[in-house]
Amino acid sequence: MRYAPGVRRFALPAFLAAIPLAVLAPPLSALSLLLGGFVLWFFRDPERTPSAPGxxxxxxxxxxxxxxxxxxxxxxxxxxxxxxxxxxxxxxxxxxxxxxxxxxxxxxxxxxxxxxxxxxxxxxxxxxxxxxxxxxxxxxxxxxxxxxxxxxxxxxxxxxxxxxxxxxxxxxxxxxxxxxxxxxxxxxxxxxxxxxxxxxx
CATH class of the missing domain: 2.70.70 (Glucose Permease (Domain IIA))
Known part of the structure; x- marks a missing residue:
């Protein structure tokens, strides 16, 4: 999957925060992983082809x-x-x-x-x-x-x-x-x- 530029700036901190939180507060770690996943999904950049002239x-x-x-x-x-x-x-x-x-x-x-x-x-x-x-x-x-x-x-x-x-x-x-x-x-x-x-x- 291709992503829009800048995705690392938002997704990487969330994924990195999940590592220590997995020990300190597992529920927050899961939340952090979900946040990182949401950022990846939000910045998705699928291929597109015009459907018709115009x-x-x-x-x-x-x-x-x-x-x-x-x-x-x-x-x-x-x-x-x-x-x-x-x-x-x-x-x-x-x-x-x-x-x-x-x-x-x-x-x-x-x-x-x-x-x-x-x-x-x-x-x-x-x-x-x-x-x-x-x-x-x-x-x-x-x-x-x-x-x-x-x-x-x-x-x-x-x-x-x-x-x-x-x-x-x-x-x-x-x-x-x-x-x-x-x-x-x-x-x-x-x-x-x-x-x-x-x-x-």
């Missing part, structure tokens, strides 16, 4: 936002604690800019999360400009983008992860409208696999 989801989770913003459509995906937290590129493109924006840590499914800490990735795609946003949640404290300005993205490739609870948004290129969106609020998605928008040529 824009794929940037995250595992449920659709929390579908709305028009000027000439573009935004789709937001809320990642619950049980979801894979590695994010993926919804389309092919080139990274124009990666911007970290400090902010609050409100629940990622709430309207107040618009002011949360985030990393915005501006992308030039064959269909026009787009944007990806990795948004921290109430418990998330670190966003880890994997991409830098000038890099080329392939649809479904890994672009980053967020520690412990979050949301990922995609602002579609202007050529997409609401009728091209194939999901609605509440739908369950898989990052890099589920199609969220498709244009009929």
């Amino acid at each position: 824009v794929v989801s940037p995250a595992d989770g449920r659709v929390s936002v579908v709305r028009e913003e000027g000439e573009q459509v935004r789709i937001g995906v809320f990642m619950n604690v049980t979801d894979v937290h590695v994010n993926r590129a919804p389309f092919d493109g080139r990274v124009d800019r990666v911007t970290h924006r400090p902010g609050a840590h409100r629940p990622a499914f709430s309207k107040e999360s618009e002011r949360n800490e985030r990393v915005d990735v501006d992308v030039s795609t064959p269909e026009g400009p787009a944007e990806l946003s990795l948004i921290a949640g109430a418990f998330a404290r670190r966003i880890h983008p994997y991409v830098e300005e000038g890099e080329t993205l392939s649809r479904g490739c890994r672009i980053g992860h967020i520690d412990f609870g979050s949301r990922a948004d995609v602002l579609l290129p202007p050529c997409y409208d609401s009728e091209d969106v194939t999901v609605e609020v509440g739908d369950g998605l898989r990052a890099g696999e589920s199609v969220v928008a498709r244009r009929d040529e």
